[in-house]
Each structure stands twice: as C-alpha cells, then as structure tokens.
Amino acid sequence: MINLNIDSAKDRTYDAIVIGSGISGGWSAKELCERGLKTLVLERGRDVKHIKDYPTTNMYPWEFEHRNELPYQIKKDNPIVSKCYAFHEDAAHFFVKDQEHPYIQEKPFDWIRGYQVGGKSLLWARQTQRWSDFDFEGPARDGFAVDWPIRYADLKPWYDQVERFAGIAGDRDGLPELPDGEFLPGYPLNVVEKYFKKSIEGKYPERKVISARCAHISKPQPIHIQQGRTQCQNRVLCQRGCPFGGYFSSNSSTLPWAAKTGHLTLRPDSVVHSILYDEHKKRAIGVKVIDRNTKEEIDFFARVIFVNAAAINTNLLLLNSISNRFPNGIGNDSETLGKYVAFHNYSARVYAEYEELLDYKTTGRNPAGGGYMPRFRNLYKQETDYLRGYAAGFGAWRSAVGDQSGLGKGLKESLLNPQLGNWGVGSHMMGETIPKATNFVTLDTQRKDDWGVPLLKISIDYDENDDKMKKDYLDTMEEMFKIAGFSNIRRDEAWQAPGLDIHEMGGVRMGADPKTSMLNKWNQMHAVSNVFVTDGACMTSTATQNPSLTYMAFSARSVDYAVREMKKGNL
Amino acid sequence: MNRRTALKQFFILAGGLMIASSCTGGVGEASIELRHIVLSAADEALIGDLVEAIIPGTDSPGAKELNLHLFVMKMLDDCHSSEDQEAFIKGLKKVAKAELKTESARLAYLQTLREDVFFDILKKRTVQGYLNSEYIMKNKLIYELVPGHYDGAVKVNT
Numbered sequence: 001m002i003n004l005n006i007d008s009a010k011d012r013t014y015d016a017i018v019i020g021s022g023i024s025g026g027w028s029a030k031e032l033c034e035r036g037l038k039t040l041v042l043e044r045g046r047d048v049k050h051i052k053d054y055p056t057t058n059m060y061p062w063e064f065e066h067r068n069e070l071p072y073q074i075k076k077d078n079p080i081v082s083k084c085y086a087f088h089e090d091a092a093h094f095f096v097k098d099q100e101h102p103y104i105q106e107k108p109f110d111w112i113r114g115y116q117v118g119g120k121s122l123l124w125a126r127q128t129q130r131w132s133d134f135d136f137e138g139p140a141r142d143g144f145a146v147d148w149p150i151r152y153a154d155l156k157p158w159y160d161q162v163e164r165f166a167g168i169a170g171d172r173d174g175l176p177e178l179p180d181g182e183f184l185p186g187y188p189l190n191v192v193e194k195y196f197k198k199s200i201e202g203k204y205p206e207r208k209v210i211s212a213r214c215a216h217i218s219k220p221q222p223i224h225i226q227q228g229r230t231q232c233q234n235r236v237l238c239q240r241g242c243p244f245g246g247y248f249s250s251n252s253s254t255l256p257w258a259a260k261t262g263h264l265t266l267r268p269d270s271v272v273h274s275i276l277y278d279e280h281k282k283r284a285i286g287v288k289v290i291d292r293n294t295k296e297e298i299d300f301f302a303r304v305i306f307v308n309a310a311a312i313n314t315n316l317l318l319l320n321s322i323s324n325r326f327p328n329g330i331g332n333d334s335e336t337l338g339k340y341v342a343f344h345n346y347s348a349r350v351y352a353e354y355e356e357l358l359d360y361k362t363t364g365r366n367p368a369g370g371g372y373m374p375r376f377r378n379l380y381k382q383e384t385d386y387l388r389g390y391a392a393g394f395g396a397w398r399s400a401v402g403d404q405s406g407l408g409k410g411l412k413e414s415l416l417n418p419q420l421g422n423w424g425v426g427s428h429m430m431g432e433t434i435p436k437a438t439n440f441v442t443l444d445t446q447r448k449d450d451w452g453v454p455l456l457k458i459s460i461d462y463d464e465n466d467d468k469m470k471k472d473y474l475d476t477m478e479e480m481f482k483i484a485g486f487s488n489i490r491r492d493e494a495w496q497a498p499g500l501d502i503h504e505m506g507g508v509r510m511g512a513d514p515k516t517s518m519l520n521k522w523n524q525m526h527a528v529s530n531v532f533v534t535d536g537a538c539m540t541s542t543a544t545q546n547p548s549l550t551y552m553a554f555s556a557r558s559v560d561y562a563v564r565e566m567k568k569g570n571l
Numbered sequence: 572m573n574r575r576t577a578l579k580q581f582f583i584l585a586g587g588l589m590i591a592s593s594c595t596g597g598v599g600e601a602s603i604e605l606r607h608i609v610l611s612a613a614d615e616a617l618i619g620d621l622v623e624a625i626i627p628g629t630d631s632p633g634a635k636e637l638n639l640h641l642f643v644m645k646m647l648d649d650c651h652s653s654e655d656q657e658a659f660i661k662g663l664k665k666v667a668k669a670e671l672k673t674e675s676a677r678l679a680y681l682q683t684l685r686e687d688v689f690f691d692i693l694k695k696r697t698v699q700g701y702l703n704s705e706y707i708m709k710n711k712l713i714y715e716l717v718p719g720h721y722d723g724a725v726k727v728n729t
Contacts, residue, residue: 060716062705071649190723234718364721404698408678412626412633415702416711420727 009301014040014265015566017287017302019272019317022119024535024551025308026250026258027162031559032306033258037566040265040300041255042289044309045115047268048094048122050228050251054241056090064089083500084112086123091239094122104444106459108497111312111504117268118251119310120502123239126215126247127546128168129372129391130159130179134379135543138432142378142387145340145435146511148540149521152179158553158560166248166552167224169232169368170213178210178374178545184218186211187368191360192396192423197371199484206379207480209394212372215248215549227253236365247367269293271451275305275321275330275531283530284330290451304530304562304571307508308555311536315341315441315507316456318533331508331518331525338507339440341460342542345390345431346501348470348493350477352486354396354423361398361420370395375432375544377472386468388432391544392477396425425486429473432544433498434465435506460498503547505539523558530571534558590645603641605648608656617667618643622697624677632706634697642700643693655688662689 015037018028025041032039047053061067068089075082078098087095096113103111114120133152140147156179163182171186189197189211197209216232217224224230229245229252238247245252258264269292276299278285286301307314315338321330329337370393377389400418404411439461443454474491481489498504511517514526523538525531534555536547565571591604601610610618622634622643634640647659662684671677684690701707708714 058716060705060708061703061714062708066646066650067699067703069646069650072651073649187721188723193723234721235716237716359727361725361727362721362723363725364715364718366721366723402702407625407681407694409627409629411698412629415626415698416631416707418712 009299012299013286013301014038015302016040016304016306017042017300018306018308019287020044020119020308020310020313020535021117021250021255021266022114022308022310022535023121023124023250023548024555025119025306026121026254027552027555028306028308028532028534028559029258029264030254031556032563033261033263035559035563036261036263037563038263038265039258040267040302041258042270042272042287042300043117043119043266043268044271044292045117045119045268047266048117048241048251050245050249050256051241051243054243055093057237057240057243059090059240080110081112083110083496084502086239090237091123094239094241101449102455104447104455104457106457107461109458109460110497110499111458112499112502113310113313117255117266118249121249121548122241122251124249124548125369125546126238126367127369127372128163128166128170128213128215128549129374129545130181131155131543131545131550132177132179134177134375135541135545138388138543139541142382144387145541146509146513146516149510149512149517154521155550155553155557158557159549162549162552162556164221165223166215166253167217167220167229168213168549169216169218171211173208173210175208175210175374177376177379181213183213184221186213187216187218187366189371190362190366190396191357192354192398192425193371193394195354195357196394196396196425196480196484200480203483204376204480207373207376209371209373212368212370212393214368216367217246227257229253232367234365234367236367238367271453272309272317273297273320273451273453274317275307277321277323277325277330277528279323279325282325284528290453292451295451303566304532306555306559306562307531307533307537308535311504311507311539312341312441312456312458314533314535314537316443316453318508319441319443320453326527331527331531333514333527334516334518336437336509336516337518338442339437340435340509341439341441341507342433342435342505342539343460343498344501344503344542344544345433345462345466345470346428346503347462347496348474348491349426349428350474350481350489350491351424351426352481352489354425354484354486356485357423358420369393373427377469384468384472386465386472387434388465388469389544390429390431390469390473392427392429392473394425394427396423398423422487425481427477427481429470429477430501430544430546431466431469431473432542434463435509435541436463441507458499460504462498503536503542505536505542505547508533508537509540510538511540522561523554524562532558532562590641601644603644605644607648607653608660610644610660613667614663615640615644617663618693620671620674620677621666621681621693624674624681625694625697626701627674631711634701637701637704637706639697639700639704643696646696646700647692651692655692658688659692662687662693665689
C-alpha cells in the first residue's frame, strides 16, 4: 500500500478541478486551461484517445464478428442499454453495461451512460438547436418550476462562441423560436423533405420544417483545422468515433485543445466519491477520488470545482457530498437537490410512405438526419389543454431493396437487382416535460457500488400533461402527413421508459432565489461559491431542443465568470 | 486455450468475416469454434448444401463458396436463444433424415417449409450473410464506407 501522505498535498493541488470529461466537462476544461488555470479533469472511466482508441471506426460491415448485431447473451444480460438505438457491435465498448453499474428503478427509467474519456460526447446524436426566450420564459409564463435566472441574451454570445469552435451546420432560418447562430453551411433537405416543408408551411404558416442543425463540419474553417479536424465525410458512423473529427466530441476537440495549453492534467479511472467541504473556510476545498482499478482513495484540491459528471451522476455526487454544514448534500439549503428532474418525451413516432417524386432518389448519407420542426404549440399563448409543446424530427428516405421472398436462382437474382420502392417518411416527437418535486433521485441507504458510493434510486415518470401532449403530437402529425398526401400512415405510440431519450435534466436547478434553487445565474452554487454545475443537472426546465449545445454554452459562460471572480479575489 | 491449441487454430473467411477454426480439429467435428451448440462435420456439410440451394452458384459465387454456412452456424451459436438453437438443430436432423441427394431436391424440400423456425433462421442468416459479404459489398452492391457527400435530389435513370 502506497502511503499517500508522502505525496504532499501540494502535488495534488490545482487551480481548478473538472469532474467529468463529457460534452460539458470538455468545455469547462478548455475554457479554464485557455485562461491559464492549472486544471485537473477527473474521468471515472478509461482513457479514449481521439482516433487511436476508435477500434471499429474503419471497419466494413463484413468485418464485424456478428455483422454489427450483439450476441444473444449480451442483450439478455443488458436489457437496459440494449434498448438504446446505438448499442451495437460497433460501439458497445463505449456504453456502460447494466451489471457494471447497477441502479435502482423505483419507477422504470432507462439510464444510458458512457463511462470513458469523452463520455457520451462520442455517442451523441449531434443535434444542436439553440434555446430562445420562448423557452427561458416558459416556467414564469406557465407557472411551473421556478423562473430561469437568465434570458437568451445572457447566453447568446456563448452560443456564438461554442458554435464557432465546435462547428455547427445549419441554415439561417430567421425564426424567433429557434434563433440562428454561427453556422457552417446546412445540409439541405432532400426532395421529399422539401415537399413536406412546402406542403405544411402552405397550410400552417406558423409550422416550420427546417434543416436540422447539427455539430458536423460541413465546411472546415481555420479554427477546425487548428484542432486537427476536417470536413465531415458523410459516413454517419459517428458512434464509432470519427477519424476525420467530422463531428464534435470532447475527444476530437475540447480536450486536445485544452491539453495544448500545457495546463491540463487528465486523470482517467478516477471515480469522484464526494466533494470535500471545509466548515471553517466555508468553501469546497477539493474532491475525494477512488481509483477505479486500485480502489485507492486520493484527495485532490483546487480553488474552484466544476461539476460535469452528467446530469444524474452530478445529482448523485452532490447528494453523496455530506458534511455537518450540508447533511443532505452539498449546497442543498433549498432541499431541492435531486428533485425536479425532467427529460424529453420521445415516446411517439409516425411513419408513412410517399408514392410521388419517384423519379428522385438520394445518394450519400446526411449527417443532419433530415428535417426539424421547432415547437409551434402554445408558442405565443396557451392554446391546448396541456402545457408547453413538442419539436419533431422529420425525415424521408428511399432505398433500393431486393425482394427476399423467393429461393434459389430467383432469390439470388432479385437480391442482386434491388428496386427502388416508395419513399419512406418518419417523424418522432421531442416533448417538453414539466419538472416536478415528485420526479426525483435519492441515494440508497444500504447498497453501495464497488467504489463505496451509494446506489442511486430513480423515481421518475410521465404525467397527464405528457400523455395529452403525446396524443396531440400523434394526431397532429398524422393530419400533416395526410395533408401531404402520404400513404400507409402508422402511429407508433409504443411506451418507452423515461431516460431512453438520454436527455435527463435538472435536480440541481438554477434560479434567482437560494430558497428554491441550487445555482445562481452563473451556474454557481448559492451556498458554496466555488462550486459550479454546468451539465444537464443545472436545467430549470427542459424546452424541446436537444440540450447539449446549451450545456456547452453554460460551461463556457460560467468559466468566464469564475475566472473573472478569481482574478478579483472573490473566489 | 493453451499454446498448442492456439497454434493449431487458424481463421476461416466466411463472407469476408474471419471465424476462428475449431480448437481441437478432431475428425467429424465442425470446422469452426462453437461455444453454445454442437454441430458435426456432417451437419456442417448439410448446412453448406442447404445454403447453396438458397443462393446457388451461377456466374457469380453461391452461398457455399462464400462460406455462408459457417456464417449461419456462427450466428446460430452466438445470436440466438437456446430455444431457437434447439429448434434449428431439430429441423436440421429432419432434413438429414430426408436424405436429399440433389440441389433441386433440397430446394423442393425447403419450399415445403413455412413458418418454420429452422427455415426462418437458415434463410434469414444466409441472405444476411450474402448481402453483407465482402464479395457482394465490393463487387455487386457497393458499400461506401466514406461517401463524402449527400445529395437529396438525384434524378433516377429511367
């Protein structure tokens, strides 16, 4: 056993600690390092180096042992993660397996996790839509949660900055509900997506179908080349990790950029057990880490701590950071920690066919995935029997398929001569859910994981608002598909547990009042001024947009504030 | 696996996929390593004849030449439930009993099977292995690993 006292605490002291290396942690690290702070990034999982550690990235379909299908036993052993659309042979090594990190579902919740350097930024769906004041003003207007302590204008310059660096493809659509940004050229809608746009916007001018904005380098700028990244090659095999750096991930972008400053120390295999709070100094002084492999306990110290462990794990970590001052979790004077957790309702889809425009097809692959319909329900005023609304994805595709019904020479002939069929079209809902005290996470008082951290209990469910919204989405999309003349319309309303949207948010919410929220308008803990939370845990409400871009902007903005405060001697 | 068996083991290409050969290499055993099911060399030969009946060699390779029988065996071994595996082996034994001598006899036999687990697995995996084989994806229906473009409105040549 190594006597850790030999290491002086000085060697374990940094200016800043970032807990987590995923999409928001990578941004915190980059911004801190660029401002000259000696920064320690702690990642609970293994290291994943850009390109070098993407073992499947250049594999052809026939090179996978099971043609990208996962063996029966793996699916049987992992019922939760097996529900994720991206959990296949080519990316299974980037997902947490069910048995490795158990949790307790008081209500069904599919918690999808990626424990490695880069976290889920390697695996994300790369959709990047900005929030607007229609979203930030939602809780105040509609009377739920608490008012956001910021508005769009506070975040806009930081959206600008992260978009320029990350590389976001999109069109300038001029929509107040989905503000334009610093875009690279968008990926155009295909011929049927354009037709649907025209058809719907003709009948309902307030409903827009735009090209989905996504974190792909459609046209590299010097800032991307400097990161060693280049143009997206339309492989759409992103979940394997991209050898071109064509999409944004911590691994391809923010972490190597932070490392280049010389101020970054990245420590993988470091499970953060808790944040250490000093009762006399009245501030956090560091973190207690359990080495993932050796189980050794090591304390690290810093002046500021950025918590970017991913929404639910950030809740877990703060709940487990207990002191005399904070017996119910660090910073938890408001008793809101772990509560008001919300997510996106992804539980409905509509599919159909289109039997026109058959003289067209597509070639190549679209990294944006197709079209996006920003929220149009209850936008300017309350107009339905439920609160808020939904955004929707919309895509059309046409592929050549060989008839597989025969046998022998006839079958072979038809397989080798695939025919273009009708267009397939599909949409999925992305519904805002209302944060409530009754959707919460807590720590189990008995069971602990292999690193001595209590297991998390998750108690999150849909409510009546979600059910009404889902029905409206299905009816409305079906009606729009009919207007467009689509055939064979199928509603897919199969229930799925919350969590599978992988957009869990909240539990450490922002707000102006320390009595009802955990964080102030700078993502700074009301009660512990040198702790900042800039991942999904900070979200006061969920809106309908894919949230990662907003976490990135929060991280950059919050670091800027923290460093200014440090320079002023306030931190 | 000790060094001796490791040395004995080699890889067989099945539709472009490398499959580990059987470790023991005993007479009468299947030629590939199977972890959950037991198939004999005779079973393997029969599956070879059956996949060939499903996708025969013509002016281009058939399923047997592409080693798709080994692919079927591999997928059956790893990607199916034990119920599926038992049903498949039962179905295979029935085919063996029928003592089908010619490809047309095998084809005729397969055509009598409807809603049959054995037949479903055999055909599904043969077709999958064929369409995703290196041969097909490089020579017939070209798979683009790096398309480098997207065009959403390409006129179809008529």
